[in-house]
Amino acid sequence: MEQYPQALTIAGSDSDGSAGMQADLHTFFARKVYGASVMTACVAGNSYGIEASVTLPTEFIDKEFELLAADYQIRASKTGMLGNSELIRTIVKNYKLYDFGPLVVDPVIMTKHGNMLIEEEALATLKEELLPLAFVLTPNFYEAEKLTGIKLNTAKDFETAALILQKMGAKNVVIKGAHQDEKQIEVVDYLLLATGESHWLKAPYFKTERINGTGDSLSACIAAELAKGNDVLTAVKIAKEFVNKAIATELFIGHKFGPINHWAGSDFF
Template sequence: MVNQFPQVLTIAGSDCDGSAGMQADMNTFQRCGVYGMSVLTAAVAGNSYGIFASQPMPTAFIDKQFSVLADDFEIKACKTGMLTDAQTIKTVAKNYQKYDFGPLVLDPVIITKHGDMLLEEQAYETLKSDLIPLADVLTPNYYEAVKLTGVEIKTPADALKAAHILQEMGAKNVYVKGQHADDKQEEVTDVALLADGTSFSLSEAYVDTTHINGTGDLLSSCIVAQIAQGKALTDAFKIAKKFVTAAIANQIDVGHKFGPVNHLVDFKF
């Protein structure tokens, strides 16, 4: 039967070294057993040392990618990644509302896991006003949750407080990722808040490594894959957390500095 195989979409930038962005999403989709497609929003020139240049895609080209995919495929769930600027965010929000691509997992690429701001203020405000209210699942990292809510997060209770504020901003379900602080911590604890008010924590062992590029991409794209395969959101969150931990713990020797997580790790979904 045509289009019976689970199909998913990433709306993201291309990271030329493959460690993050669209490439990390596509690797995750394949490992999770779904067919991945992409809408390219930007191209990034970078490696394990850093990012050296980026080029946003024209909005007309983003529009066309959405329309040709909608003409042919039945996408069951989608996610966003790097959206570059306010105009790109507006374009993505417009197209998501125009086409039925299933539940939206919003990975708000605002601040890096090291605390560096990635969006200019206008784009940040546009993301809050135009995209967060569309999110079926919002997956901020520690720094993004603090920036979006103003909550000083030191405990899981603080993270849950932030998650409630993010729901008030429009996101239906919220997954706040825990901070990777230093080699003295024993666990990384994430906090999930579902649309029905149910909340729970997810804790896994902290791994001291510099090979953590693409952790946010892997988590959000794994959640997308589980949704497309009909998994309950609670199960999707738990699977994604364990997959991320396994991909970090089983390091792959690529890059000189901040290397990628290991999408090829032996993991049973």
């Protein structure tokens, strides 16, 4: 019997539903893909900010992987924020053990404003052990700088950084453009494919504080499209358009930093 397309998010639970696992599952649903999940952590927060978090025991995470592999036919997977080296190594071990399709790695290490989210030790583990498993790697502007050690001042810098990330093991690389200029009118991302083919992807810039979960949703959409059987270029283009619509059509939930509107890019509405 043919299985409905299934994708997996390996991430933390965000209690306000705007980012992390919840944003991934919203995206999977919007793109008509069934979403399964391996929960790695739980975060307590709302639109004002995060106040508490806990990491799940690695034995429990192992069991999540084991039981999904015994029953589901996962066609593509993605990772979210993995806060420490033990957690990263647990994910790497299990991903190598089971066939969960191509892996999209969203290296959640720095915010869009350049603030560090994980410790340096975990960053080294991510670079050495998780990044080489990435079928698609989706760093933001600052994460690409941190991972490669070069400043992204010109188009050539983006191209050089993507090549460095490929040499680290990532097959396909999407470097997301910066959101830092008050006069900015567009966001430009750079895609380097495993074949050596490259593309500059442009979209209008919308000034809004309702952008929680943007990076999560982009990587989740890529995973969803890969699960459907789309090639990387098609998957990335669809994801770029999906997130752009979700940002442009504001959803007024919460009082400060709100979620993007996954319905706007959905096939259902």
